[in-house]
Amino acid sequence: MGAVGRIAFYVLVVLIFAYLLFPILIVIPLSFSSGKYLTFPPPGFSLQWYVNFFTRSAWTDSAWLSIWVGLLVTVLSTLLGTPAAIGLVRGNFVGKRLVNALILSPVIVPGIIVAIGLYFAYASYGLVGRPLALVLGHTALAVPFVVINVSSTLYGVDRRLEYAALSLGASPWATFRQVTLPLIRPGIFAGAVFAFITSFDELLVALFLSGTTAVTLPRRMWEQIRFDIDPTLASVSTLLITITTSLMVGAELLRRRSERLRTAQIGR
Amino acid sequence: MLSRRSSLGASAARLPSGSLLAAPLVVYLLVFYAYPVLLMLSRSVYEKGWTLQVFAKLLRDVVFWRVMQITGTISLIVTIVCLVLAYPVALFLARCKQSTANLLIILVLIPFWTSILVRTYAWMVLLGRRGIINNLLVDTGLIDHPLTLLNTRLAVCVAMVHVLLPFMVLPIYSTLKSLDWRLIRAAEGLGARPLAVFREVLLPLSLPGISAGCILVFTLAIGFYITPALVGGPGDLMISILIGNQVNILDWPPAAAMAVVLLVVVLIIFAGFTRIMRIEKIFQGQR
Numbered sequence: 001m002g003a004v005g006r007i008a009f010y011v012l013v014v015l016i017f018a019y020l021l022f023p024i025l026i027v028i029p030l031s032f033s034s035g036k037y038l039t040f041p042p043p044g045f046s047l048q049w050y051v052n053f054f055t056r057s058a059w060t061d062s063a064w065l066s067i068w069v070g071l072l073v074t075v076l077s078t079l080l081g082t083p084a085a086i087g088l089v090r091g092n093f094v095g096k097r098l099v100n101a102l103i104l105s106p107v108i109v110p111g112i113i114v115a116i117g118l119y120f121a122y123a124s125y126g127l128v129g130r131p132l133a134l135v136l137g138h139t140a141l142a143v144p145f146v147v148i149n150v151s152s153t154l155y156g157v158d159r160r161l162e163y164a165a166l167s168l169g170a171s172p173w174a175t176f177r178q179v180t181l182p183l184i185r186p187g188i189f190a191g192a193v194f195a196f197i198t199s200f201d202e203l204l205v206a207l208f209l210s211g212t213t214a215v216t217l218p219r220r221m222w223e224q225i226r227f228d229i230d231p232t233l234a235s236v237s238t239l240l241i242t243i244t245t246s247l248m249v250g251a252e253l254l255r256r257r258s259e260r261l262r263t264a265q266i267g268r
Numbered sequence: 269m270l271s272r273r274s275s276l277g278a279s280a281a282r283l284p285s286g287s288l289l290a291a292p293l294v295v296y297l298l299v300f301y302a303y304p305v306l307l308m309l310s311r312s313v314y315e316k317g318w319t320l321q322v323f324a325k326l327l328r329d330v331v332f333w334r335v336m337q338i339t340g341t342i343s344l345i346v347t348i349v350c351l352v353l354a355y356p357v358a359l360f361l362a363r364c365k366q367s368t369a370n371l372l373i374i375l376v377l378i379p380f381w382t383s384i385l386v387r388t389y390a391w392m393v394l395l396g397r398r399g400i401i402n403n404l405l406v407d408t409g410l411i412d413h414p415l416t417l418l419n420t421r422l423a424v425c426v427a428m429v430h431v432l433l434p435f436m437v438l439p440i441y442s443t444l445k446s447l448d449w450r451l452i453r454a455a456e457g458l459g460a461r462p463l464a465v466f467r468e469v470l471l472p473l474s475l476p477g478i479s480a481g482c483i484l485v486f487t488l489a490i491g492f493y494i495t496p497a498l499v500g501g502p503g504d505l506m507i508s509i510l511i512g513n514q515v516n517i518l519d520w521p522p523a524a525a526m527a528v529v530l531l532v533v534v535l536i537i538f539a540g541f542t543r544i545m546r547i548e549k550i551f552q553g554q555r
Contacts, residue, residue: 005462013360016353017372020379020433023390026400030393038393039403084293091286099290102297108538110491112508113527114305116515121304140301143293194381201383203494208515218385225385225498229392237386248381252374 024241031234038231049235059220059236066200066217069131073138073199078192080139081146086180088147089154104148106141111204114141119208129211137209138199145198146191153187154180186258193251197244309531312524322521323528332510332526339507342421342496343489346428350485351478353429354436358477361437362444373441380434388498391427392418395499419501427495432488436481439545443477476544483541487534 031049033042053059087093088100106114118137119128127133157180165175203218210219217236224233312322326332357376361369379387394400395417402414417423455469493508500506507530514523 002462009356009360012356016357017375019353019430021375023387023394023430024379024382026394027386027390037398080293080296083289087286087289091289093285093287096286099294102294102302106301108487108534110508110530110534112491112493112511113531114301116511116523116527117305117308118301119515120308120520136300140297143297197381201385203385218383221385221389225389225392229389229396233389234393237389240383240386244381244383245378248377249374
């Protein structure tokens with residue numbers, strides 16, 4: 001590539017990154033605006049939209065509900081997904097491909113189909129409008145990310161370490177607890193983070209299962225957006241961006257650290 | 269003692285039993301996810317007896333076909349634009365230092381994991397009639413009256429590409445990363461012009477990533493609901509929204525029939541993906 005072509009290429013890449021990040025970043029200054037409307041640049045600094053968020057129970061109740069549902073989904077999908085990932089990676093059984101397809105399918109099946117399917121069935125159990133319905137539904141959507149992350153770390157575990165423990169007389173359970181588990185912990189942690197984010201951000205299932213009594217934060221935002229895109233939404237968005245980004249970066253740093261430690265140990 | 273150890277070793281080679289470990293999750297998914305969805309889908313062919321009436325009626329429905337056409341058009345545009353934008357980014361990531369690439373991939377992944385609602389809201393703020401872009405254009409005197417940007421096809425495509433771009437970048441990046449770059453250098457060394465190198469060598473070699481990315485983006489695009497519902501106009505009614513509207517008036521049979529059609533289309537297209545790449549690769553910690 002010539003010098004001109006190279007520069008043009010770099011400019012193009014920078015522009016595409018700007019397109020990816022700019023709309024997310026623009027929301028942050030808007031949330032601190034002292035103005036009444038969404039004007040840019042904001043006329044001055046104010047925390048009024050955050051005060052608005054934190055003092056209205058409609059917003060805070062939804063936020064708490066989303067956090068609780070998210071935490072329960074995280075626990076449930078980690079407890080179900082981790083053993084399943086181990087079984088899929090280490091085991092060999094009839095129908096393994098089918099099981100794998102079932103577990104990963106919520107990623108591909110259009111959200112609306114899952115949402116109305118759950119609505120159809122859960123309504124007859126009287127679950128609509130109850131947080132339990134959201135926990136049950138979100139877990140199905142979150143569990144693929146647990147299985148994917150745990151499997152990928154499990155593939156990287158040196159099996160000779162497990163054989164060594166077993167040959168020294170450790171029981172399979174002790175081997176798992178003391179050898180395998182510490183090695184796959186970063187994968188479990190990353191999976192848990194993604195499970196939480198999946199549930200915390202989920203809207204379509206909530207749209208049909210929330211009713212009027214279990215309104216999650218995304219559901220509240222959806223109603224507000226359709227009514228008026230006021231700057232309170234910018235403050236909620238900023239909070240969500242901060243939470244998601246710090247969780248993501250945290251999981252990523254942890255993964256890289258464990259990778260370094262692992263390769264360092266093998267190298268020694 | 270010795271025999272006990274070796275039997276332990278043998279049993280551990282296939283830890284308790286794979287199927288047993290996966291069983292709780294499989295049962296969970298069958299009860300709380302697969303069964304509800306299949307039960308709902310069955311409403312398209314069963315109501316006090318088996319019938320194909322619902323499908324027969326659906327296939328004659330003009331609105332349904334119109335919405336399918338809109339959905340297909342939008343998804344196709346979004347896929348093509350994603351490809352054009354993602355390729356340079358993936359190429360750049362594959363060619364720069366690993367530490368830089370790791371950092372930039374986090375930048376690609378942040379929008380990926382940011383709530384779709386937040387991203388769509390941001391576009392509404394940018395594109396609205398009194399939005400940032402219109403204000404900027406009016407203030408600088410480029411236009412006299414604000415443009416209608418929101419609730420248009422353009423808005424739907426811009427916002428959907430923004431949401432789906434990471435799904436295109438990641439598979440192409442992973443293909444380019446594992447490429448034998450000596451082939452490119454060889455072509456250059458033999459005097460091929462940059463464009464020829466790209467067309468004759470680089471592009472064919474990146475085809476697996478390109479096709480995987482296109483299939484993934486297209487299948488995800490045809491199922492979109494939130495973004496077109498918020499930034500689209502009446503002419504941008506996509507199939508998911510139509511299904512949702514039908515459910516909201518509790519008219520289940522046509523909703524279920526449309527869901528069957530949508531699901532079959534998605535599964536057929538996605539079957540192509542599984543031949544190229546494992547879906548897990550997209551969602552793992554990227555390298």
